[in-house]
Amino acid sequence: MVEVHLWSGLRSLTGGQQVVEVEAKTTGELLRALVRAHPQLQAPIDAGVSIAVDGRVIATGLTEPIPEGSEVYLMQRLRGG
Amino acid sequence: MALDDRKSDFTFVGTRPNRPDGLDKVTGRAKFGADAYAPGMLHGAILRSPHAHARIVKIDASKAEAHKDVKAVVTRADFADVPFKPGLEGEFYNVLENVMAGEKALYDGHAVAAVAATSALAARDALKLIEVEYEVLPHVTDVDKAMAPDAPVIREGAADYSVPEGMHPNVVRYHESGHGDLEAGFAEADLIIEDSFVTEATHQGYIEPHACLAILGNDGKGELWCTTQGHWIAQKTCAALLGIETSQLRVTASEIGGGFGGKTTVFIEPVALALSRKANRPVKLVMTRSEVFRATGPTSSASMDVKIGMKKDGTISAAQGIFRLQGGAFPGAPGDMTAMCAFAPYNLTNVKQIGYDVMANRPKQAAYRAPGAPMGAFAVESVIDELCNKLGLDPVEVRLKNAAHEGTKASYGPTYERIGLVETLEAAKAHPHYSAPLKPGQGRGISCGFWFNHGGETSVSLALSEDGSAQVMVGTPDIGGSRASMALMAAEVLGIPYENIRVTIADTATLGYNDVSHGSRVTYASGLATIKAARHAVEKLCERAAAKWGIPVDAVKWENGCAVPSGPNAGDFDPMPLADITADMGRTGGPISGHFEATPEGAGVSFGTHIVDAEVDPETGKTSVTRYTVIQDAGKAIHPTYVEGQYQGGAAQGIGWALNEEYIYGEDGRLQNSIFLDYRIPVASDLPMIDTVIVEVPNPGHPFGVRGVGETGIVPPLAAIANAVSNAAGVRMKRLPMSPPRILAALKDNG
Amino acid sequence: MKKFHVTTTVNGDAVEYLCDPRETLLDCLRDKLNLTGAKEGCGTGDCGACSVTVDGRLVCSCLMLGVEAEGKQIETVEGIADGDILHPLQKKMIEYAALQCGICTPGILVAAKSLLEKNPNPTEEETRYWLAGNLCRCTGYDKIIRAVMDTAAEMREAS
Numbered sequence: 001m002v003e004v005h006l007w008s009g010l011r012s013l014t015g016g017q018q019v020v021e022v023e024a025k026t027t028g029e030l031l032r033a034l035v036r037a038h039p040q041l042q043a044p045i046d047a048g049v050s051i052a053v054d055g056r057v058i059a060t061g062l063t064e065p066i067p068e069g070s071e072v073y074l075m076q077r078l079r080g081g
Numbered sequence: 082m083a084l085d086d087r088k089s090d091f092t093f094v095g096t097r098p099n100r101p102d103g104l105d106k107v108t109g110r111a112k113f114g115a116d117a118y119a120p121g122m123l124h125g126a127i128l129r130s131p132h133a134h135a136r137i138v139k140i141d142a143s144k145a146e147a148h149k150d151v152k153a154v155v156t157r158a159d160f161a162d163v164p165f166k167p168g169l170e171g172e173f174y175n176v177l178e179n180v181m182a183g184e185k186a187l188y189d190g191h192a193v194a195a196v197a198a199t200s201a202l203a204a205r206d207a208l209k210l211i212e213v214e215y216e217v218l219p220h221v222t223d224v225d226k227a228m229a230p231d232a233p234v235i236r237e238g239a240a241d242y243s244v245p246e247g248m249h250p251n252v253v254r255y256h257e258s259g260h261g262d263l264e265a266g267f268a269e270a271d272l273i274i275e276d277s278f279v280t281e282a283t284h285q286g287y288i289e290p291h292a293c294l295a296i297l298g299n300d301g302k303g304e305l306w307c308t309t310q311g312h313w314i315a316q317k318t319c320a321a322l323l324g325i326e327t328s329q330l331r332v333t334a335s336e337i338g339g340g341f342g343g344k345t346t347v348f349i350e351p352v353a354l355a356l357s358r359k360a361n362r363p364v365k366l367v368m369t370r371s372e373v374f375r376a377t378g379p380t381s382s383a384s385m386d387v388k389i390g391m392k393k394d395g396t397i398s399a400a401q402g403i404f405r406l407q408g409g410a411f412p413g414a415p416g417d418m419t420a421m422c423a424f425a426p427y428n429l430t431n432v433k434q435i436g437y438d439v440m441a442n443r444p445k446q447a448a449y450r451a452p453g454a455p456m457g458a459f460a461v462e463s464v465i466d467e468l469c470n471k472l473g474l475d476p477v478e479v480r481l482k483n484a485a486h487e488g489t490k491a492s493y494g495p496t497y498e499r500i501g502l503v504e505t506l507e508a509a510k511a512h513p514h515y516s517a518p519l520k521p522g523q524g525r526g527i528s529c530g531f532w533f534n535h536g537g538e539t540s541v542s543l544a545l546s547e548d549g550s551a552q553v554m555v556g557t558p559d560i561g562g563s564r565a566s567m568a569l570m571a572a573e574v575l576g577i578p579y580e581n582i583r584v585t586i587a588d589t590a591t592l593g594y595n596d597v598s599h600g601s602r603v604t605y606a607s608g609l610a611t612i613k614a615a616r617h618a619v620e621k622l623c624e625r626a627a628a629k630w631g632i633p634v635d636a637v638k639w640e641n642g643c644a645v646p647s648g649p650n651a652g653d654f655d656p657m658p659l660a661d662i663t664a665d666m667g668r669t670g671g672p673i674s675g676h677f678e679a680t681p682e683g684a685g686v687s688f689g690t691h692i693v694d695a696e697v698d699p700e701t702g703k704t705s706v707t708r709y710t711v712i713q714d715a716g717k718a719i720h721p722t723y724v725e726g727q728y729q730g731g732a733a734q735g736i737g738w739a740l741n742e743e744y745i746y747g748e749d750g751r752l753q754n755s756i757f758l759d760y761r762i763p764v765a766s767d768l769p770m771i772d773t774v775i776v777e778v779p780n781p782g783h784p785f786g787v788r789g790v791g792e793t794g795i796v797p798p799l800a801a802i803a804n805a806v807s808n809a810a811g812v813r814m815k816r817l818p819m820s821p822p823r824i825l826a827a828l829k830d831n832g
Numbered sequence: 833m834k835k836f837h838v839t840t841t842v843n844g845d846a847v848e849y850l851c852d853p854r855e856t857l858l859d860c861l862r863d864k865l866n867l868t869g870a871k872e873g874c875g876t877g878d879c880g881a882c883s884v885t886v887d888g889r890l891v892c893s894c895l896m897l898g899v900e901a902e903g904k905q906i907e908t909v910e911g912i913a914d915g916d917i918l919h920p921l922q923k924k925m926i927e928y929a930a931l932q933c934g935i936c937t938p939g940i941l942v943a944a945k946s947l948l949e950k951n952p953n954p955t956e957e958e959t960r961y962w963l964a965g966n967l968c969r970c971t972g973y974d975k976i977i978r979a980v981m982d983t984a985a986e987m988r989e990a991s
């Protein structure tokens with residue numbers, strides 16, 4: 001199981017939950033599992049998210065591994081200049 | 082891509098050779114966007130709305146079309162129909178609306194029609210023949226007014242899921258994050274300061290206006306030459322807007338005369354292609370400076386409230402920020418980035434940040450170096466400075482006390498990997514600048530800054546020649562000397578001299594997809610890809626050597642540009658130089674190349690600390706920056722001179738933003754300062770030398786430890802300068818730019 | 833509009849062109865003579881990217897009409913090097929990395945050369961004020977000023 005920390009603005013879509021537990025081995029699986037658990041998360045995921053795994057920010061990749069016990073944060077998609 | 086193959090002793094990396102394109106650029110030979118020509122070429126010009134908000138009732142182009150010099154007129158009807166969708170998915174629609182207005186003109190300068198004619202003068206003249214009937218609508222250009230209940234609605238239905246009920250339709254995105262218990266945190270504080278701050282929109286101010294040369298036939302095949310930070314995104318977007326297949330449009334990036342984020346999208350390119358398709362001839366389109374100001378992508382303007390609680394010993398017990406960003410008549414203002422970056426330098430137990438993305442009748446904002454971050458840093462670091470002043474604490478010590486480090490839970494959520502903020506603060510403390518005495522009338526300011534950095538899709542191809550030289554094809558336009566850095570990294574891996582490597586920015590037809598040169602990603606991502614491509618070629622070189630020697634390939638290693646036998650069963654052979662292997666490569670298995678395609682995901686965040694001395698003339702309100710020191714973590718500086726250049730350029734732009742630059746709109750919603758005379762960027766006589774200190778805390782996500790350096794340097798200056806000016810003037814400056822009239826007004830208010 | 837025939841000298845070469853009386857010298861250099869080294873950054877005399885010298889005087893070629901070039905001696909960035917030998921300023925600009933994007937470089941070189949011809953020993957302040965008409969958005973001017981002053985020192989030594 002992976003504990004996914006959401007940004008607090010998403011609580012309104014998860015019935016107040018800010019940490020969601022899902023089963024996932026990669027970043028892509030994680031996003032799919034989040035939507036299965038909370039279908040309303042589809043909108044923010046479509047709008048663009050990044051995922052921080054143990055502090056490393058995965059900007060867009062869906063195939064990055066999520067090792068057992070890692071710290072996982074969902075973040076808004078990063079943009080640059 | 083991990084620590085295991087990280088290198089730390091370098092031969093080429095870290096040296097400062099001349100850049101490969103230097104000769105072209107000092108002789109006038111380098112070809113920039115406006116320097117291209119094609120046989121039979123027409124010149125384009127764009128008609129722009131004089132109104133900030135108006136319904137386009139009718140466009141009558143018949144007189145222009147009838148003119149003998151005019152070969153094509155286009156309006157919105159000449160573009161593909163891109164459906165309106167909310168969210169990022171709808172970005173093509175937003176770009177289309179921006180490059181050519183649909184039902185409404187949404188800002189002063191919004192394109193409404195375009196012509197192609199036989200000369201630039203004829204095209205300009207022909208614009209006067211186009212008659213547009215407008216129904217002028219109420220407009221709003223200020224962020225706070227755009228959020229007010231009575232504000233005119235710019236576009237219904239643009240808000241996404243995130244916006245709380247009851248907000249004005251101009252609020253299109255909402256971000257909230259943080260952790261801990263704010264109330265408890267503020268209760269622990271010995272002093273709480275809460276204040277509001279405003280920054281005006283600024284422009285990237287690249288000296289080269291947007292320019293392109295487009296050829297598109299009725300067969301759906303096209304060629305586009307343009308000045309851009311990313312020709313693949315230009316290819317993808319133009320193809321979508323014109324309804325052609327992406328791969329049928331070949332885009333070549335010219336030399337680029339500055340971008341800073343402003344050339345990460347398209348403005349005139351789809352228009353030139355549409356004109357070319359209609360006229361069936363090549364069309365060149367070049368913006369005037371005034372068009373650049375009115376109708377490209379300036380920054381957001383911002384209105385912000387920050388509240389911070391501090392204990393007597395300098396510990397920050399709680400922090401909260403609300404950041405409202407106005408990003409023009411389209412979604413996209415980086416209120417979320419402002420929020421996530423604002424408190425990122427600090428190790429905070431209780432923190433909350435809120436960001437708003439608000440639409441107004443202004444041009445669609447674009448990125449400008451670390452988009453969103455400088456404004457937030459200005460507000461937060463100003464409050465921290467005021468807390469230090471009131472509590473009698475040293476501003477560097479307080480920042481050190483609260484500084485984030487490896488293992489800190491970032492204000493935006495995750496736990497930091499190895500980061501270099503503390504190192505920059507220690508360097509600031511030790512720097513002679515920090516202890517130098519100030520003259521009367523001078524003040525000193527400090528600020529930290531944070532930026533995420535970015536990886537992005539990257540393709541690099543490296544080919545060896547028979548004579549042992551190498552050519553590297555990268556897809557990230559070179560804005561500040563990146564070809565030199567790529568050649569250094571390739572030289573490091575191949576072990577051949579820097580001069581024997583030629584780096585080219587490939588066009589979209591000759592290399593796989595590349596993300597834009599943005600997010601400080603070029604040296605990180607294209608660099609990583611160059612290293613991997615070179616290693617790929619080295620593997621093949623080792624295979625050939627092994628075959629020649631008749632030993633297993635794992636008994637060959639690469640050292641100083643030669644294959645050498647290694648290990649117990651390798652045998653005794655003289656080192657075989659690269660050129661000996663490439664000399665007959667055609668007959669030993671074929672050409673030797675290396676490739677790398679991936680989306681590297683280890684950009685590594687970066688931090689900087691700036692020290693500024695400023696002097697304020699109480700008579701005129703004029704500020705001069707008398708001393709400036711930039712200290713920033715580069716991870717590993719590949720070409721240190723160009724790293725310094727990034728630091729100095731970021732600081733200079735920050736000085737302009739802090740002291741002079743601003744978009745000024747009149748009551749009529751028109752931009753009032755659309756030339757460089759009125760939008761004043763720093764000139765040589767405004768600035769001191771800018772000292773730099775390169776801190777190197779290697780990024781675990783890059784083989785040589787590189788962190789992006791292009792953007793972080795513009796995050797601290799606004800706050801550092803505001804702190805210096807506030808300390809010099811004895812009054813807290815809460816509004817940028819701190820132009821002489823504002824300083825005089827603040828001095829007067831202060832008695 | 834009727835076009836005018838102009839005969840002039842650019843970088844020592846006799847040239848002629850036909851131009852509309854509204855066209856600037858910059859337009860004529862770039863579009864008619866294919867000398868695209870001078871750049872248009874603003875068209876209003878504020879950025880200096882179009883700097884050239886006319887009869888030895890530093891001017892913004894975007895502020896001068898093409899017809900006014902009749903009979904004049906014009907020097908552009910393309911004429912700064914002596915064949916394949918770079919001018920010391922050009923060498924120093926590269927060596928100091930005094931350019932990032934390089935769009936301002938032609939104008940800076942023309943302006944700096946004209947400074948050194950008038951004042952072979954400029955102070956930092958004199959150099960900064962002389963170049964105040966040449967905008968550079970990339971470098972913060974630090975390396976440009978150092979390159980120009982070091983060139984001046986080197987040229988003084990050599991002469």
Ligand code: FES
Pocket residue numbers: 871872873874875876877878879880881882883892893894895
């Ligand atoms: S183009 Fe002539 S001064 Fe800017």
Ligand code: FES
Pocket residue numbers: 288338339930931932933934935936937967968969970971
């Ligand atoms: S180097 Fe880019 S404007 Fe000067």
